[in-house]
Structures are given as C-alpha cells and as structure tokens.
Amino acid sequence: MKHIILSITFSFLLTLPALSQWQPQTVTTDASFRAVSVASPDVAWLGGTKGTFVRTVDGGKTWQTGTVPDAQTCDFRDVQAIDAQTAYLMSAGPAEQGQARIYKTTDAGQHWTLLYQTQQKGVFFDGIDFWDEQHGIVFSDPIEGKWFMLTTDDGGKTWQPVSSAALPLMEPNEAAFAASGTSLVVQGKRNVWIASGGGTFGRVFRSTDRGRTWAVSNTPLPAGEATGLFGMRFFTNKIGVVVGGNYKKEQLPGANAAITRDGGQSWQLLTPTDPPGLKEAVALLPGDRLLTVGPSGTSLSADQGQTWQRLDNDGFHSVACAKGTCYAVGAKGKVAMQRFK
Numbered sequence: 001m002k003h004i005i006l007s008i009t010f011s012f013l014l015t016l017p018a019l020s021q022w023q024p025q026t027v028t029t030d031a032s033f034r035a036v037s038v039a040s041p042d043v044a045w046l047g048g049t050k051g052t053f054v055r056t057v058d059g060g061k062t063w064q065t066g067t068v069p070d071a072q073t074c075d076f077r078d079v080q081a082i083d084a085q086t087a088y089l090m091s092a093g094p095a096e097q098g099q100a101r102i103y104k105t106t107d108a109g110q111h112w113t114l115l116y117q118t119q120q121k122g123v124f125f126d127g128i129d130f131w132d133e134q135h136g137i138v139f140s141d142p143i144e145g146k147w148f149m150l151t152t153d154d155g156g157k158t159w160q161p162v163s164s165a166a167l168p169l170m171e172p173n174e175a176a177f178a179a180s181g182t183s184l185v186v187q188g189k190r191n192v193w194i195a196s197g198g199g200t201f202g203r204v205f206r207s208t209d210r211g212r213t214w215a216v217s218n219t220p221l222p223a224g225e226a227t228g229l230f231g232m233r234f235f236t237n238k239i240g241v242v243v244g245g246n247y248k249k250e251q252l253p254g255a256n257a258a259i260t261r262d263g264g265q266s267w268q269l270l271t272p273t274d275p276p277g278l279k280e281a282v283a284l285l286p287g288d289r290l291l292t293v294g295p296s297g298t299s300l301s302a303d304q305g306q307t308w309q310r311l312d313n314d315g316f317h318s319v320a321c322a323k324g325t326c327y328a329v330g331a332k333g334k335v336a337m338q339r340f341k
Helices: 010-019
Strands: 031-039 044-048 052-056 066-067 076-082 087-092 101-105 115-117 125-130 136-143 148-151 185-187 189-196 201-207 215-222 227-232 240-246 257-262 281-285 288-293 297-302 309-312 318-322 323-327 335-339
Touching: 031 087, 031 323, 044 087, 044 323, 052 076, 052 087, 087 125, 125 185, 136 185, 185 227, 185 309, 189 227, 189 240, 201 227, 201 240, 215 227, 215 240, 215 257, 227 281, 240 281, 281 297, 281 318, 288 318
Parallel strands: 031 076, 031 318
Antiparallel strands: 031 044, 044 052, 044 076, 052 066, 076 087, 087 101, 101 115, 125 136, 136 148, 185 189, 189 201, 201 215, 227 240, 240 257, 281 288, 288 297, 297 309, 318 323, 323 335
C-alpha cells in the first residue's frame, strides 16, 4: 500500500445510505464482548466474559458459541484468529485471582490448551497479537514502572519475558486499556506498537525487532484518569492511526484520533470523529477508508481522518475487518457485521 490518502468521491457519497446500519447477528449468549479477530471475510473469532468464545466460518450465517472449560471466571479481552480451526484467547484481570491466562485451540474450539498462566502480583494482561503462526507477543499493565511483556517463537508453547532493561520507563499512573483488544498491534514480520493512557499524554511505544528493544513517543491526544489511547491500527510500517477518549465520559467531544506517517515517531491530530466521544477501535476498509467504533457510534472517513461521516449511533467496543467484511462487538452478547464495498 503506497498511501492512504483519498478524497471523498461522488460514488462514495452515493454508497453512504447502504452503509448506515450494522446487521445484528444472532449469538446465543449474554456475555459481553471486547475482543474480535478475523482470519478472513468468512472466519471470525470473538472473546467475552464468563469464559465465552464465539466463532463463525461462513460469514455470519451461523455462529458457534462455547465456554472454555475451567475458565468461567475469565474475561477474554483479546483474541487472535489464525484460521477456522486455530485461535488464541487472552484473559484480562488480576493475576493473583487466577485471571491472567492464555489459551489456544487447534480444533475449532472443541478443546482448549492453557498455554500460560501466572499469579504474579500486578500482572493484568491488556493485549495479545501474532505476526504469524509461531511468533507472538502479549503485554500487561506495568510492574515497577515498566510493561510486563512476553514473547513466543513456537506458537505459544513457551513464553519468554522481555527484559525490563529494554523497556522505557512509564509515567506515573500510565497503563493500557484492555477495552478492545487493539491497544497492542503488530505489522509485517517484526513491528509492534502499544498505546497507553492514564499519564500526561497518550503515548505510543514501538519496536521493530519483535519487542526486543523499544522507544516511546507522545501523541497530541490527552491522557489522565480514565483517559488516553484505546485502539490502534497500522496499515504499513509507517502509517498508523490511534483513537481514544475518556471511558467515564463516553460522549465528551474533543480530540480523539491521531495519525503517524513515520512509524509512530511523531503524531498529528485528526479531526474529531462524528459522532464524537470515546472511540475504542479503528479498522481499514477497501479504498483506504477508516472505520472507527465506540460507545457513541460508528464513524467512517475517506480522506485520512480530515472529515468523518456518521454511519450510526450504535455503540460497540471493538471491530475487525477483512477485505471489507467487518465484525463489531459490544456488551450483553451484541454482535453485528457489515460488508463494505
């Protein structure tokens, strides 16, 4: 992809009415979802509360719902879809309460293997992602002023801690929001970024060597109690977008999106979304359009975030797309999809 700069065209405007509504899906659970990952337009995996996972392999025509054995107290805040058979689930929550876990299935959810668990005080997983089937990374809120981070090179069989010496020092009260499974994202074969909040500014940590060494940059988006960066997506090794806001004031207008064109070294404000307020996840659509979701609704941009179109006021926590087919998830079993052209 050479760039993501497009102008709003007449044909795009004509398609807006057809894109105005998400299509609700019938999922037989009241679990709340903050995790969705797609392996293809037809294959999507969801993670939720009460140890719940959900899966479709036919583009939403049918959905499989299940519970990971002995994980009913787990809140799966991130999921990584590899294919129709294979996926990872990450449980957020206090490790000392047995909630910091990573599971894997290779048989479409019939069986789950507990790959990793720790009871180390202070560990609270926020995100997991994989560059390929073998190489992945997971991170937690900071311990003693630095992220707690693990990597795997063997498909999750073993996990190695990233040395704290390789990590920048965190600001007071800085952490990540386990709100959409997109505060950690990878790109290419070795690039990874982490979005934070809670400090003075929303910050983005970056690594170009699968997490072995790190640098950090401020964004122009505000941070503080309940405020910061919630979701992120990188479309090339240089171009990425972050979104955020305040989860205690979900409708609060103001700056909530920023873009980088140099791999996260510097960030520039984008126009606030319409509808305004907290945005928790962002995705890329065909035609290099941006789609972002949050509690106040869904926004679409065709000009790199300079202007936004309000698609609806339906609230979601996370979204994932493949070739224009998007799945969005929210509270109390809320799942929707849309095929954007």
